[in-house]
Amino acid sequence: ARRMGGDKNPDGEFVYVGNSFGGNLARINIKSNKVDLIPLPNPATQQPYQVAVDKGHQVWTNLWSTDAIAKYDPASSQWTLFDLPSRGTETRHISLLEKDGKLQVVLPYSRTRRVAVMTVRSEDDMKALAARAAGGARDDGADRGARGARLRPAGAAGGDRRVHRH
Numbered sequence: 001a002r003r004m005g006g007d008k009n010p011d012g013e014f015v016y017v018g019n020s021f022g023g024n025l026a027r028i029n030i031k032s033n034k035v036d037l038i039p040l041p042n043p044a045t046q047q048p049y050q051v052a053v054d055k056g057h058q059v060w061t062n063l064w065s066t067d068a069i070a071k072y073d074p075a076s077s078q079w080t081l082f083d084l085p086s087r088g089t090e091t092r093h094i095s096l097l098e099k100d101g102k103l104q105v106v107l108p109y110s111r112t113r114r115v116a117v118m119t120v121r122s123e124d125d126m127k128a129l130a131a132r133a134a135g136g137a138r139d140d141g142a143d144r145g146a147r148g149a150r151l152r153p154a155g156a157a158g159g160d161r162r163v164h165r166h
Contacts (some may be wrong), residue, residue, distance in 0.1 A: 003095040010049055014074075016059050018048030025061065025072065030140065034100065041071060041079050052096045062107055069105060070119070084116055085108075091116075 001058045017026040023043025040046040040063070048061040048070070059072040063081075067089050071080045084091070089109040097104040103120040121129070 012053070012057065014053075016051040016053065016061075017062050018051050020047040020049055020064070023047060025059065026083070027074075038072065038077075046070065046081075049092050050094045052094050053099055054096050060094055060096060060105060062094040064090050064092055064110075067091075069107065082118065086112055086114065086116070088112060089114075089116075 009106045013029055013031050015028045015030055016029065019026055019037070022037070023046055024037045025048060027038055028034075029125055040048065045066055046063045046068070047065045049064040051059060053059050057074055059074065060069065061072070062069050063098045067084045067087050069082050069084065069091070071082070072078070073080070086106070086109065088111050089107075090111045091107045092110050093107040097106060105120065107116045107118075108114075108115065141155040
C-alpha cells in the first residue's frame with residue numbers, strides 16, 4: 001500500500017489507499033470500517049501510488065509505472081485515464097490545487113526533474129478557449145506541462161482519453 005487520500009469534504013466518509021502491485025484502490029469506509037477493492041482498468045500494468053480526493057469526491061491517483069494519471073468517479077464507478085506528455089516520469093506524488101472554482105492536478109516527475117500541471121476544464125471552458133483561439137487570442141498556458149506540452153484528456157484532439165467502468 002502507498003500513500004492514502006481521504007475525502008476531506010464534510011460529508012466524506014471514505015479513505016482511499018493505492019495498492020500499487022495489486023492494481024487497485026482500497027476504499028475504506030471510516031464509519032463502518034468496510035473495505036472495498038476497486039480495480040483499475042488494467043491492473044497488471046496500472047499501479048497507483050498516491051491518492052487525492054477533490055471537493056467533488058472524485059478520486060485522483062498517479063500511475064507511476066505508465067506515465068499516466070487516473071480519475072475515479074465513485075458515483076458512476078468510472079475511471080478516466082490521462083496520459084502525461086513525457087515518458088519515463090515515474091510520478092510518485094499527486095497534489096490537487098482547488099482555487100476559485102478551478103481544479104489543477106500537479107505531478108512532479110521523479111526521474112525527469114519536471115512538474116506537470118493539468119487544469120481540469122468544463123465543456124464550457126473548452127468552448128470558450130476554442131472561440132478565443134479562433135479569434136487569434138492565446139490561452140494562458142495554465143494547462144501546459146513540461147516544456148509547454150499540453151496535457152489533454154485522452155481521446156480529445158491530440159490526446160488519448162480512455163473511460164472505463166468498474
